[in-house]
Amino acid sequence: MIILFFLSSGLFLGWSLGANDAANIFGTAVGTRMLRFKTTAIVASIFVILGAVIQGAGANHTLGKLGNVSTIAAAFTVALSAALTVYWMTRMSLPVSTSQAIVGAIIGWNLYTSNPTDINVLIKIVSTWISGPIMGGIFAVLLYMLVKLVLKKTHIHLLYKDSYIRISLLVVGAFGAYSLGANNIANVMGVFTGAINLPTIDLGIIQFDSTQQLFLVGGIAIAIGIITYSKHVMETVGNTLMPLTPDAAIVVVLSQALVLFIFSSQGLSTAIQSIGLPAIPLVPVSSSQVVIGSIIGIGIYKGGKEIKYNILGSISLGWIATPLVAGVMAFFMLFFVNNVFKQDVGGNRTLVAKVDNQTIDTIEPQDTTVSIQSIIPQINPNQSEQTNAESSYFTSSILFWLTIVILMVLVTILLILFFNLRLKDRYKLKQIEVLEKKYHIKIDQLEKSLDEKIQLQDNLGKELKFRQSEMVTMAISIIHKNEFLDNLKNEVVKIKTGTSDQEIRLRLNKLSLMITQDLSIDRDREKFQMHINEQNSNFIHLLERSFPTMTDNEKRLASMLRLNLSSKEIASILNISPKSVEMNRYRLRKKLKVDPKINLSDFIRDF
Amino acid sequence: MSLLFKNVKQLIFDIDEFIDTVEQGVLVFKEGVVNYINGEHASFADKIVTIDKLEATADKLQRKIDDEFYRHSILPQNASDIEEMLDKLDELIDISKDNLYQFEDELPFIPKELKSEFIRLTEISTESALAVFPASRSFFRQPLKVKEMLSKVYFYEKETDKIARNIKRRLFHDMKDLDLSQKMHLRYFTLHIETVSDKAESLADLLSILALKMSI
Numbered sequence: 098m099i100i101l102f103f104l105s106s107g108l109f110l111g112w113s114l115g116a117n118d119a120a121n122i123f124g125t126a127v128g129t130r131m132l133r134f135k136t137t138a139i140v141a142s143i144f145v146i147l148g149a150v151i152q153g154a155g156a157n158h159t160l161g162k163l164g165n166v167s168t169i170a171a172a173f174t175v176a177l178s179a180a181l182t183v184y185w186m187t188r189m190s191l192p193v194s195t196s197q198a199i200v201g202a203i204i205g206w207n208l209y210t211s212n213p214t215d216i217n218v219l220i221k222i223v224s225t226w227i228s229g230p231i232m233g234g235i236f237a238v239l240l241y242m243l244v245k246l247v248l249k250k251t252h253i254h255l256l257y258k259d260s261y262i263r264i265s266l267l268v269v270g271a272f273g274a275y276s277l278g279a280n281n282i283a284n285v286m287g288v289f290t291g292a293i294n295l296p297t298i299d300l301g302i303i304q305f306d307s308t309q310q311l312f313l314v315g316g317i318a319i320a321i322g323i324i325t326y327s328k329h330v331m332e333t334v335g336n337t338l339m340p341l342t343p344d345a346a347i348v349v350v351l352s353q354a355l356v357l358f359i360f361s362s363q364g365l366s367t368a369i370q371s372i373g374l375p376a377i378p379l380v381p382v383s384s385s386q387v388v389i390g391s392i393i394g395i396g397i398y399k400g401g402k403e404i405k406y407n408i409l410g411s412i413s414l415g416w417i418a419t420p421l422v423a424g425v426m427a428f429f430m431l432f433f434v435n436n437v438f439k440q441d442v443g444g445n446r447t448l449v450a451k452v453d454n455q456t457i458d459t460i461e462p463q464d465t466t467v468s469i470q471s472i473i474p475q476i477n478p479n480q481s482e483q484t485n486a487e488s489s490y491f492t493s494s495i496l497f498w499l500t501i502v503i504l505m506v507l508v509t510i511l512l513i514l515f516f517n518l519r520l521k522d523r524y525k526l527k528q529i530e531v532l533e534k535k536y537h538i539k540i541d542q543l544e545k546s547l548d549e550k551i552q553l554q555d556n557l558g559k560e561l562k563f564r565q566s567e568m569v570t571m572a573i574s575i576i577h578k579n580e581f582l583d584n585l586k587n588e589v590v591k592i593k594t595g596t597s598d599q600e601i602r603l604r605l606n607k608l609s610l611m612i613t614q615d616l617s618i619d620r621d622r623e624k625f626q627m628h629i630n631e632q633n634s635n636f637i638h639l640l641e642r643s644f645p646t647m648t649d650n651e652k653r654l655a656s657m658l659r660l661n662l663s664s665k666e667i668a669s670i671l672n673i674s675p676k677s678v679e680m681n682r683y684r685l686r687k688k689l690k691v692d693p694k695i696n697l698s699d700f701i702r703d704f
Numbered sequence: 705m706s707l708l709f710k711n712v713k714q715l716i717f718d719i720d721e722f723i724d725t726v727e728q729g730v731l732v733f734k735e736g737v738v739n740y741i742n743g744e745h746a747s748f749a750d751k752i753v754t755i756d757k758l759e760a761t762a763d764k765l766q767r768k769i770d771d772e773f774y775r776h777s778i779l780p781q782n783a784s785d786i787e788e789m790l791d792k793l794d795e796l797i798d799i800s801k802d803n804l805y806q807f808e809d810e811l812p813f814i815p816k817e818l819k820s821e822f823i824r825l826t827e828i829s830t831e832s833a834l835a836v837f838p839a840s841r842s843f844f845r846q847p848l849k850v851k852e853m854l855s856k857v858y859f860y861e862k863e864t865d866k867i868a869r870n871i872k873r874r875l876f877h878d879m880k881d882l883d884l885s886q887k888m889h890l891r892y893f894t895l896h897i898e899t900v901s902d903k904a905e906s907l908a909d910l911l912s913i914l915a916l917k918m919s920i
Binding site: 249252254256590648677680 | 712771774777779782847883
């Protein structure tokens with residue numbers, strides 16, 4: 098249970114990674130309705146766990162080289178500070194990456210525990226942050242060219258293409274999820290692998306060592322993030338960067354998956370080494386930044402007009418800000434965990450804790466040296482190390498008093514808050530009396546304003562009815578006018594055939610022409626349609642919100658049905674055949690999912 | 705979720721059958737008008753029955769295709785465009801059927817001097833419609849080729865306009881023996897036949913826009 102408690106920060110980090118990064122893999126597929134969320138969530142969850150368990154060790158090894166967090170309390174604190182950084186920066190709408198947050202937090206741990214940071218490893222990691230998006234861009238361009246070439250050369254039917262794209266989105270998404278699990282599990286569980294050692298589970302064919310068990314738990318946390326929250330992320334920020342077509346989405350997801358796979362595959366790295374090339378650094382990279390790199394790659398290939406170059410600035414800001422914030426937060430949190438909660442956080446701080454326990458009440462600093470020598474004789478054999486112990490004792494004393502001061506400050510703040518609250522209570526009592534008086538006056542005013550509002554609503558209702566009847570009248574008048582003009586024209590033709598006077602015939606011809614011209618002009622119809630759109634703007638807005646896939650024609654038809662116009666009348670107004678109106682009604686009924694027993698016009702009026 | 709390939713095959717078959725049905729409808733219209741002008745009443749009556757059946761089949765197929773699109777959420781980004789295209793195709797057979805019925809109901813008198821002109825008008829107007837069907841089929845397989853296939857539609861539509869204008873000019877300028885009512889009646893029938901090429905042009909416009917959209 099205690100392990101689970103300490104793992105909670107890593108699990109939270111995994112949950113947020115699943116919730117955020119699944120949108121990079123399946124966001125476009127779900128957003129364009131090519132795949133259902135349920136299907137994508139199941140596939141992504143399975144493959145992210147497989148990737149984590151099978152191939153998660155590579156990137157984790159490099160993180161371990163950067164700083165091997167050796168105690169569970171330190172691992173908890175490091176993961177928590179990374180998780181809080183990600184959460185806080187996301188809330189502040191700042192560009193953030195889990196990979197960069199965890200690296201920053203580990204460096205924070207290194208600094209606090211005086212553990213040396215391997216600059217070579219750090220350079221290797223930072224170089225992948227830059228090369229990851231660049232590689233994503235290169236892969237995206239190459240794949241995009243390949244897809245375009247294939248589509249140009251093969252004449253696949255549009256419907257087969259649709260099916261192939263759906264299957265490809267699912268397969269490529271599964272590969273993307275696998276790579277995400279393989280590459281990013283180190284961010285979630287990496288810091289715990291040095292601190293927790295679980296017994297190996299032997300299932301006969303497969304054996305799960307401690308790291309794999311931890312990665313399985315982390316993978317499940319990511320999967321829960323995908324299932325519970327990624328839909329929300331896909332719907333809200335899915336297309337913020339750039340709306341992608343499904344075939345472009347395949348390219349972007351595949352290039353992202355390839356980059357993450359390359360930076361996490363031990364086998365590939367070994368294979369490259371075997372042919373004399375340098376090994377691939379196995380490092381967790383940000384999937385979001387690789388996706389951005391891929392999209393920018395496609396954008397440049399298309400001519401570079403649609404690219405939002407400020408995104409590059411935000412990525413660079415993320416490279417600096419995220420590790421910095423996570424590092425500072427980790428440093429201060431470790432300080433509290435170490436000194437306030439008296440938890441072992443590893444490194445040099447372990448020694449300080451032991452010295453504190455045994456010699457905190459000792460009389461002389463010299464005795465401490467003796468004490469340290471007696472505790473760890475094999476590692477303190479000479480004078481220079483005695484000096485180290487003295488300085489450790491000195492540091493621990495400062496930290497002890499610093500903790501006391503902080504606690505006192507905290508207590509003082511709490512007391513001030515307490516008295517402040519009491520004062521506020523008294524003040525509030527007085528205020529309540531004054532408010533009660535004001536409240537009664539306000540009630541009177543509100544009653545009056547309510548009466549006015551009711552009156553206003555009545556008037557608006559009347560006006561609405563008037564406007565609706567005005568539109569119906571207008572529609573009917575268009576129909577009547579057209580019928581009347583038709584009859585009038587027939588009468589003119591009749592009179593013309595009955596008369597022999599050439600002048601009268603000429604005048605009647607002119608009259609007939611004028612009538613025909615008026616019949617064909619659609620100004621009234623346009624005016625009527627404009628009126629309908631204006632009058633039903635709220636209704637249309639409501640329809641858009643409830644049924645976002647409705648087309649303009651469907652909205653217009655719904656507005657006309659709301660006016661209780663028949664199919665023939667609508668056909669006359671829109672200048673289309675009644676059969677087309679019937680077909681459009683049929684489609685609208687399907688789109689609105691109206692029960693066959695319910696009248697469509699009734700449904701729309703009651704909407 | 706993705707359609708099974710078997711269902712995709714069936715849907716492609718339905719779309720092809722729908723286009724074939726509409727194409728047959730236009731051909732029947734052409735033959736029907738020629739039969740009427742040549743006074744072949746039995747053949748004309750036969751064409752009316754045929755086009756009626758073809759129009760019913762086209763309607764049935766259109767609803768079936770529509771249902772499949774909705775049920776399986778096929779081509780979600782282009783579904784409404786494709787439905788609009790199918791609507792416009794359906795309008796071609798609708799207008800052909802309505803025109804043939806108008807010949808049957810109103811029995812227009814066509815003078816001998818104009819018979820060949822009316823036959824030519826019908827042939828060229830239907831040619832325009834017949835040229836749009838290969839483009840409609842190509843839209844599903846090679847959208848980039850659609851545009852070049854539409855040039856015939858525009859050409860025949862313009863030719864139809866010229867012939868129609870010629871008929872109207874001859875009616876009102878040269879044929880003094882005809883009553884104005886007869887002239888007006890024939891003018892409307894010229895318009896009816898012209899409408900087929902107009903509808904074909906409207907479908908061609910839509911197809912070229914859709915092809916452009918697909919190529920982006």
